[in-house]
Amino acid sequence: MYGSYKIMRMSHLFVPTLKEEPAEAVITSHKLMIRAALIRKLAAGLYSYLPLGLKVFKKVENIIREEMDKAGAQEFSLPILTPAELWQETQRWDVFGPELMRIRDRQDHDFALGPTHEEVFTDIVRQEISSYKQLPVNFYQIKTKFRDEIRPRFGVMRCREFTMKDAYSFDIDEKGLDRSYKAMRKAYENIFKRCGLNTVIVQADVGAMGGTQSEEFMVVSDVGEEVLVLCPSCGYAANLEKAESRDGTRPAKSEKIAKMAEVDTPDVKTIEDLTGFFKTAPGKFIKTIICLSDGNPIAVLARGDIEINETKLKNAVQSRQLELADEKTIEKVTKAPVGFAGPVGLKNIMIYADESVKGIVNGITGANKKDRHLKNVNLDRDYKVDKFIDVRKAAEGDLCAKCSKKLSFKRGIEVGHIFKLGLKYTKSMDVKFLDKDQKEKLPIMGCYGIGVDRTVAAIIEQSSDQDGIIWPITVAPFEIIIIALNVNEKKVKDISEKLYHNLSRSFQVLFEDRDLSPGFKFKDADLIGCPIKIIISEKNLQNDQVEVKTRRTRKVESVPLKDLETKIKELIDNEYKSFQV
RNA sequence: CGGGAUGUGGCGCAGCUUGGUUUAGCGCGCUUGCCUUGGGAGCAAGAGGUCGCGGGUUCGAGUCCCGCCAUCCCGACCA
Numbered sequence: 001m002y003g004s005y006k007i008m009r010m011s012h013l014f015v016p017t018l019k020e021e022p023a024e025a026v027i028t029s030h031k032l033m034i035r036a037a038l039i040r041k042l043a044a045g046l047y048s049y050l051p052l053g054l055k056v057f058k059k060v061e062n063i064i065r066e067e068m069d070k071a072g073a074q075e076f077s078l079p080i081l082t083p084a085e086l087w088q089e090t091q092r093w094d095v096f097g098p099e100l101m102r103i104r105d106r107q108d109h110d111f112a113l114g115p116t117h118e119e120v121f122t123d124i125v126r127q128e129i130s131s132y133k134q135l136p137v138n139f140y141q142i143k144t145k146f147r148d149e150i151r152p153r154f155g156v157m158r159c160r161e162f163t164m165k166d167a168y169s170f171d172i173d174e175k176g177l178d179r180s181y182k183a184m185r186k187a188y189e190n191i192f193k194r195c196g197l198n199t200v201i202v203q204a205d206v207g208a209m210g211g212t213q214s215e216e217f218m219v220v221s222d223v224g225e226e227v228l229v230l231c232p233s234c235g236y237a238a239n240l241e242k243a244e245s246r247d248g249t250r251p252a253k254s255e256k257i258a259k260m261a262e263v264d265t266p267d268v269k270t271i272e273d274l275t276g277f278f279k280t281a282p283g284k285f286i287k288t289i290i291c292l293s294d295g296n297p298i299a300v301l302a303r304g305d306i307e308i309n310e311t312k313l314k315n316a317v318q319s320r321q322l323e324l325a326d327e328k329t330i331e332k333v334t335k336a337p338v339g340f341a342g343p344v345g346l347k348n349i350m351i352y353a354d355e356s357v358k359g360i361v362n363g364i365t366g367a368n369k370k371d372r373h374l375k376n377v378n379l380d381r382d383y384k385v386d387k388f389i390d391v392r393k394a395a396e397g398d399l400c401a402k403c404s405k406k407l408s409f410k411r412g413i414e415v416g417h418i419f420k421l422g423l424k425y426t427k428s429m430d431v432k433f434l435d436k437d438q439k440e441k442l443p444i445m446g447c448y449g450i451g452v453d454r455t456v457a458a459i460i461e462q463s464s465d466q467d468g469i470i471w472p473i474t475v476a477p478f479e480i481i482i483i484a485l486n487v488n489e490k491k492v493k494d495i496s497e498k499l500y501h502n503l504s505r506s507f508q509v510l511f512e513d514r515d516l517s518p519g520f521k522f523k524d525a526d527l528i529g530c531p532i533k534i535i536i537s538e539k540n541l542q543n544d545q546v547e548v549k550t551r552r553t554r555k556v557e558s559v560p561l562k563d564l565e566t567k568i569k570e571l572i573d574n575e576y577k578s579f580q581v
Numbered sequence: 582c583g584g585g586a587u588g589u590g591g592c593g594c595a596g597c598u599u600g601g602u603u604u605a606g607c608g609c610g611c612u613u614g615c616c617u618u619g620g621g622a623g624c625a626a627g628a629g630g631u632c633g634c635g636g637g638u639u640c641g642a643g644u645c646c647c648g649c650c651a652u653c654c655c656g657a658c659c660a
Binding site for chain 2: 116447519524
């Protein structure tokens with residue numbers, strides 16, 4: 001439990017709850033955050049926190065802070081406004097593109113509103129750290145970030161202005177980075193457990209930043225923006241970008257290799273067209289995609305029934321920028337209009353192929369001529385592949401690459417991301433320290449982020465019912481709500497006041513003291529979702545009792561006044577226990 | 582940026598197809614009074630809207646046309 005709480009009465013607190021669902025919200029957490037008066041929208045992707053929302057937000061923040069400190073990280077506060085020069089040093093002034101919010105001052109100096117703070121922290125290390133004796137360090141802050149999102153979405157889930165806890169570790173060597181990374185991984189597990197969140201840790205692609213390892217903390221949810229590939233059998237977990245998988249289809253019956261032949265296929269272009277035309281399963285086709293890798297055309301083959309994972313492809317061909325080729329390029333490379341590309345006779349271009357192509361016997365593919373396809377095409381006899389790569393996009397029905405059991409697919413909300421960054425920033429910003437062996441070296445970095453707003457939303461996604469939010473006690477705006485049923489009854493009013501003052505000494509108590517109908521107050525209380533409700537009515541007071549009801553279980557109990565404090569303490573202690581780390 | 586939808590008192594919506602019975606309406610909320618107190622009470626009386634903005638058509642536009650803006654959804658995008 002943290003700190004002493006200011007006295008709070010519903011009659012005083014600004015909690016403009018809504019009976020009706022706001023039209024602009026689609027997902028549960030967004031609807032409830034508005035209805036329970038946690039947030040209000042200012043503009044697309046910009047939200048104001050109201051007093052109740054802020055209380056929750058601060059609790060989450062505080063849990064993060066405590067666990068970060070416990071893990072040995074040190075809190076900073078860096079400016080949001082950051083000079084362009086710093087971003088130019090690492091090329092990110094350009095790389096970040098339009099997502100970076102830019103601003104110019106009256107002297108015409110360029111600045112960015114920080115979307116993340118690698119450069120600024122690295123700059124501090126560059127200036128202040130010169131010896132291995134000062135390392136390792138892990139610096140963090142909990143700060144407002146700005147990203148000009150192409151599409152803000154789902155309330156606080158994807159915003160243009162949001163709060164992120166970002167941490168950066170600097171180590172002497174790989175071993176040290178491993179230690180820092182593991183410490184953060186553990187801290188994250190603690191943080192999410194304490195927030196009452198069930199998370200799954202998935203492997204993620206390291207992306208263009210060239211790190212070595214990256215994992216995401218995901219909250220499984222249908223409204224998640226990422227697809228997770230999970231193996232229920234061995235525990236393998238990765239996001240779709242990263243996921244490896246194996247073919248789950250039965251191998252085709254062995255077939256005699258037949259003679260290659262050209263077929264007239266007027267206007268038959270897509271795999272769908274082709275399966276109809278040839279009356280064959282999509283697995284029979286050799287899909288040929290022409291891409292531009294850093295401006296150079298390459299051909300990528302895959303079996304007709306699988307999709308290509310662009311991230312895997314990008315990594316496999318070591319491309320910085322990869323895109324589908326435009327029509328002109330395709331016509332130039334294949335000498336045919338779009339839709340008739342094939343590997344046979346394709347020249348002056350690297351031909352990559354997914355492993356899935358290996359098993360195709362007597363395949364069908366484009367003839368590199370308008371309205372013509374080839375059938376009975378076979379690897380090595382009819383065409384060559386320069387390099388086999390794994391670009392299979394995992395799909396329903398695929399098997400786990402590790403244990404060959406069937407994979408399961410779920411969606412998830414990314415609440416945290418940990419990352420072994422390597423030397424990317426220390427190198428480009430020329431950060432050096434003198435090691436024990438008297439040699440100059442680059443510190444090796446890790447970075448670790450948590451979306452604070454998103455974490456709050458995810459908690460609600462995971463914990464609510466038809467009546468409203470069910471807060472885990474660790475992040476609840478108040479631990480207890482005392483409802484005085486009829487404040488016009490002197491006895492009810494007096495005893496409620498007394499209990500409120502007494503309990504406020506040990507707990508965070510919200511006092512529902514408004515002169516409203518009981519139903520109204522119950523509904524509001526459920527919406528707001530405080531874990532424990534104490535109901536004081538004239539009826540029960542006749543027996544010197546009050547009612548205690550828990551939000552989660554809806555269990556009600558009549559408790560004699562004299563036992564109340566003990567009972568409440570017991571209940572609350574129990575609640576906290578289930579979120580202990 | 583492409584596709585779709587929406588914009589009418591604080592909130593949720595109807596009215597628009599077929600322009601004039603509309604003085605723009607309903608529910609919630611709000612104000613005042615009475616009444617009521619175990620699951621968003623009741624009665625009565627009120628306040629509150631240049632119908633997103635601009636232009637056009639018309640004798641007449643919330644309603645039709647054009648343009649713009651905003652919001653939401655899908656997609657693209659997202660170290």
